[in-house]
Amino acid sequence: MYEKTYYATHPSMMSRATNDELRDRYLVSKLFRAGQVVLTYSHGERFVIGGAVPGATPLTLPRQAEPASAKDHSLLERRELGIVNIGAVEGTVVVDGEAFRLARYDALYVPMGTRDVTFSGEGARFYLLSVPAHRVYPLRKVTLADREPMYRGSREASNERTIHQLILPHTCLSASLCLGLTRLEPGSVWNTMPPHIHERRSEIYLYFDLNDDHRVFHFMGQADSLRHIIMRNEEAVISPPWSVHMGAGTSNYSFVWAMAGENLDYNDMDVLDLCQLR
Secondary structure, eight states: OOSOEEOOOOGGGGGGOOHHHHHHHHEEOOOOOBTEEEEEEETTTTEEEEEEEOOSSOEEOOOOOOSGGGTTSOTTSSEEEEEEEOSSSOEEEEETTEEEEEOTTOEEEEOTTOOOEEEEOTTOOEEEEEEEOSSOOOOEEEOGGGSOOEEEOOTTTTOOEEEEEEESTTTSOOSSOEEEEEEEOTTOOBOSSSOEEOTTEEEEEEEESOOTTOOEEEEESOTTSOEEEEEOTTEEEEEOTTSOOEEEESSOOEEEEEEEESOOOTTOOEEOOGGGOO
16 A cells, blocks of 8 residues: 555665665655555654545545555554645545545644545645554644744745644644644745754655746755755655755745654754754
């Protein structure tokens, strides 16, 4: 049921990896295919990273395929799920018979134990992020208007951006998943400044709202030996706990960030000084 599995890695391998090897180990591409649900699996926090693009007929979240003892069980039997509609068109997600209409940038938190999830709406593009859970929390739709946004950066520093915290304890309860959306203003290209790392959590970035002829340079690795991956619209990247994650685009863009790990503390991060970067 998983198109690709991404294994955990050690920082020492970064200096020896080719560009193609970096892309193979961390870049998650081709998630959004018309008429399909595409799922990948990362050993970092056991993330499932996926996309669903319904057409004329609804799509259903696949059921487990292995091991044999779990075959045909719900994918969310022991997992929670975050869904964000990054498409230009409103779509509908039905969770165990309850329907939710998600406009562009709307999110849905789906709790552990959910049996069936279906997606519909031509033009909608649902981004999916799932991690193991230990407790059931309420099913909830979250919009950008549900919490006051955070404004960070400046036009002069080319990093003027708005951060929307969608799934965090003060907005929407979850067992492990933290999720939000950041949008850069025109003329701004840097996303996370100053850069930071999360030693106790892994993080996934999905870059989107990027024209086909533009790219994002995503930086990763340890602060004193940075590497980069060049990314297209609607591609995701896995950031291990030991890695810096920051990016600069050839234009402004949006990105969904998702974290899971030891805690739900948004501020649990080690901020780096730019002078540390090499």
